[in-house]
Amino acid sequence: MTRNIILPVSREEVRKISAGDKILLTGIIYTARDAAHKRMIENKDNKGIDFPFEIEGSAIYFAGPAPAKPGRVIGSVGPTTSGRMDAHSPRLIKEGNLIMIGKGERNNTVVDAMVKYGAVYLAAPGGAGALMAQKVKSCKLCAYEDLGAEAVYELYVEEMPLIAVIDSAGRNLYDEVKKDL
Amino acid sequence: MREISSDIITETVRDLCIKANCVINDDIKNRLCESAAKETSETAREILGMLCENAEIAKSENVPICQDTGMAIIFIKIGQDVHVTGSFIEDAVNEGVRQGYTEGYLRKSVVADPILRGNTGDNTPAVIHYEIVKGDKIEITVAPKGFGSENMSKVFMLKPSDGIEGIKNAVIKTVCEAGSNPCPPIVIGIGIGGDFEKAAILAKKALLRETSSSSEIPHIKKLEEELLQLVNKTGIGAGGLGGDITAFGVNIETYPTHIAGMPLAVNISCHVTRHETAVI
Ligand code: SF4
Numbered sequence: 063m064t065r066n067i068i069l070p071v072s073r074e075e076v077r078k079i080s081a082g083d084k085i086l087l088t089g090i091i092y093t094a095r096d097a098a099h100k101r102m103i104e105n106k107d108n109k110g111i112d113f114p115f116e117i118e119g120s121a122i123y124f125a126g127p128a129p130a131k132p133g134r135v136i137g138s139v140g141p142t143t144s145g146r147m148d149a150h151s152p153r154l155i156k157e158g159n160l161i162m163i164g165k166g167e168r169n170n171t172v173v174d175a176m177v178k179y180g181a182v183y184l185a186a187p188g189g190a191g192a193l194m195a196q197k198v199k200s201c202k203l204c205a206y207e208d209l210g211a212e213a214v215y216e217l218y219v220e221e222m223p224l225i226a227v228i229d230s231a232g233r234n235l236y237d238e239v240k241k242d243l
Numbered sequence: 244m245r246e247i248s249s250d251i252i253t254e255t256v257r258d259l260c261i262k263a264n265c266v267i268n269d270d271i272k273n274r275l276c277e278s279a280a281k282e283t284s285e286t287a288r289e290i291l292g293m294l295c296e297n298a299e300i301a302k303s304e305n306v307p308i309c310q311d312t313g314m315a316i317i318f319i320k321i322g323q324d325v326h327v328t329g330s331f332i333e334d335a336v337n338e339g340v341r342q343g344y345t346e347g348y349l350r351k352s353v354v355a356d357p358i359l360r361g362n363t364g365d366n367t368p369a370v371i372h373y374e375i376v377k378g379d380k381i382e383i384t385v386a387p388k389g390f391g392s393e394n395m396s397k398v399f400m401l402k403p404s405d406g407i408e409g410i411k412n413a414v415i416k417t418v419c420e421a422g423s424n425p426c427p428p429i430v431i432g433i434g435i436g437g438d439f440e441k442a443a444i445l446a447k448k449a450l451l452r453e454t455s456s457s458s459e460i461p462h463i464k465k466l467e468e469e470l471l472q473l474v475n476k477t478g479i480g481a482g483g484l485g486g487d488i489t490a491f492g493v494n495i496e497t498y499p500t501h502i503a504g505m506p507l508a509v510n511i512s513c514h515v516t517r518h519e520t521a522v523i
Contacts, residue, residue, distance in 0.1 A: 082286075097360075128310045128350040137348055138301070138310040143391045143424050165391070166424035166483070187290050187482055188391065188426030189515045191310035193297035210362050211310075211350050223293065225286065225484065236423055239478060239485040 066221075069161075070119050076160050079182050079226050081233040086221040087184070091121040091163065092204060095142055097212040099150035114205030114214050118158030125164075126211035127201070128191065136201040136217070138191030141165040144183070148172050155181045167236050168228060176230055183228040197222040245322075245379035247523055249329030252381065255521050256317065256339025256369075259385035261347035263519040264312045265305050267298040270453040271430075271516055274491040278428060278481070287486025291428075294481070294514055309426075309515040312349035313387030315340045315369035316447065322378035333371065336383075341365040352390075372444060384451060386518040392425035392511045398443055401505040407466065410435065410507055411473060417509045418474050418490070423483020426513035430454055431474065431493045434508040436500040445496040446510035451518050454492030467493045481514075491516075 065079060069089025079085070092115050094102070105111040124144050128137030144151075144164030151162060152175035160181050165188040176183065186194060200218040207213050228234045267275075275298060279291035301308040317336060321327075329335070344351055344366035353367065354360040376382075399413045414433065421429070434445025457464045470493040480486020491514070500506060 084289075126310065126350065126352075128307050128312060129348045131306065131348045134306075137350070138307040140310050142311070143394070145424065165426065167422055185423070185482065185484070187293045187297070188423070189309045189389075189513055190293050190297040192301040192304065192306050192308060193293055195306065196300065210364070211352070212362075225290075225482070227484070235484055239480070239483065240419070240422060 069121055071160070073160065073180050076182055077180050077230050079229055081226050081229045081235045083226040085184055085224040085226055087121070087224055088220050088222070089121070089218070091123045091217050091219055093123045093125045093127065093215045093217065095124060095126050095212045096146045097209050098206055098214050099147055099154070101206060103150055103153055113157070115216065117154060120159050121161035121163065122154065122159055123163040123217065127215065128211070130201070136195050136198045139194050139198060140189055140191035141186040144168055151175065155179050163224060173228060173232050173234065176228060177232040180230040182226055182230055184224040185227045186222070186224055194222065244324055244326050246326050246328050247381055249327055249332065249335035251523055252327070252332060252335040252383070253339040253342065255383055255523055256336050256385060257343040257346065259383060259519045259521055260315060260340060260343025260349065260387065263385050263387055263517040264307045264347065264349050266302050267308050267515070268518070270455065271491065271514065272298055274428070274454055275514060278488045282481065282486050282488055284480055284486040286484045287481040287488070290482040290484070291488070307349055308517070309389060310350055311352060311389035311391060312344065313389045313517070314353055315366060316386045316388050317369045317371045318374070318384040318386070318448070318451070319371060320374045320376045320382040322380045323375055324379035325381055336371055337367045337369060340367050340369045381523045382520060383523070384518055384520040386451060389513060389515065392429065392513040395421035395425045395511040396446070397509050398439065399507045400439065401507050403503070403505050405505060410466070411470060413507055414470055414509055415473055415477065417511065418479070419477055421511055422479060425511045426515070427479055427483055427490070428481055428488050428514045429490050430512040430516040431470070431490055432510040432512060433493065433495040435495060435497045435505065437498040437506060438501070439506055441498055442506035442508035443510070445498060446508035449494035449496045450510055450512050450516060452494045454494070456494065458495055460497065463495050463497055467495050
């Protein structure tokens with residue numbers, strides 16, 4: 063089924079999302095790739111610096127945009143390979159992160175954390191950066207400017223087209239495809 | 244001896260970087276759109292439809308097809324009767340990459356040191372493969388390569404006794420392990436023979452061929468066709484969510500090799516397989 067999800071969203075709402083659902087996501091999401099994940103967690107643990115955005119109930123988009131052309135909100139901004147965030151995601155889920163957006167498989171540790179805390183993993187069509195950019199209505203730098211494309215950006219997206227791949231019960235569409243191999 | 248100014252090389256590389264990243268080539272475009280029509284899985288069909296729309300948006304708005312505008316992989320064929328004037332050819336090429344990635348608003352994805360990882364800020368240096376050929380021209384191909392798919396590539400040092408079955412198994416294993424990561428539908432470049440690095444370069448070169456092209460060597464053409472069928476039978480499909488079309492093409496390049504070996508390189512590329520060529 064197709065679900066219109068408007069952020070912020072409650073944990074109960076997120077639990078209703080099933081693997082295979084098409085999602086149209088509207089609201090505020092934050093970009094973060096490996097370097098930003100690493101820094102967020104190191105800052106928190108070693109320096110006592112809080113996360114750069116409200117982690118409770120957050121939606122994180124694993125993406126690093128191309129630079130915006132003059133007069134545009136953002137450059138192309140499709141998903142990056144989520145597996146590179148596997149080492150960090152369980153921690154962020156524990157802290158309250160509810161929705162992850164990316165492409166490609168996740169490991170069992172991530173799925174276990176998702177089931178335990180009720181998070182979901184949504185896939186964006188890999189490589190559709192120009193299309194995704196059209197769904198981004200505003201973009202502002204949130205943290206770590208020095209990381210360039212890998213900085214954390216706050217995006218307001220409207221009806222971003224996604225597919226729920228792993229739900230909070232641990233059902234995993236990628237695994238179902240792979241089982242047949 | 245024909246003289247070619249290094250400035251022309253810089254301009255050519257700059258333009259090729261921008262064009263390759265923003266305008267999908269007809270070969271891939273046709274594949275995307277025809278797949279969107281014939282795929283039987285509904286989810287995969289929808290993804291293919293989005294990818295087709297994405298390519299159209301990129302072209303009409305002159306923005307990158309994908310945000311990962313890659314590391315610039317550049318093949319240069321230099322006629323032996325050419326004399327490059329002005330600056331050193333390598334500097335001229337990298338200056339072209341710098342200008343293309345900056346002026347074209349392409350993402351800078353290169354780090355200076357693989358361990359320390361500071362971004363170079365202008366996507367240089369490129370990976371450059373030079374080849375000396377006959378004649379008095381320079382042919383430049385820019386093939387930006389994203390790492391979602393590059394990271395899924397593999398080199399196997401197969402034994403001669405592994406034979407054709409060994410090759411098929413290794414390719415299928417690579418594709419299955421890659422799954423959804425390299426943004427399927429993928430294009431598969433394969434190099435067989437030579438030594439360790441020759442196989443890898445052949446695999447990358449194979450990606451420069453059109454997906455509908457075939458090897459001129461009859462038994463290799465047959466292998467290309469068989470592998471494409473096997474890859475599509477995996478059912479990985481567009482986006483890795485299941486479907487009939489996992490790959491648009493399998494291109495194989497071969498080279499003589501040593502009596503004791505059969506190197507095999509499998510270079511996975513995505514549905515944004517980019518390459519543009521110009522002759523100076
Ligand atoms: S694998 Fe290709 S389509 Fe996917 S993000 Fe990388 S460059 Fe883009």
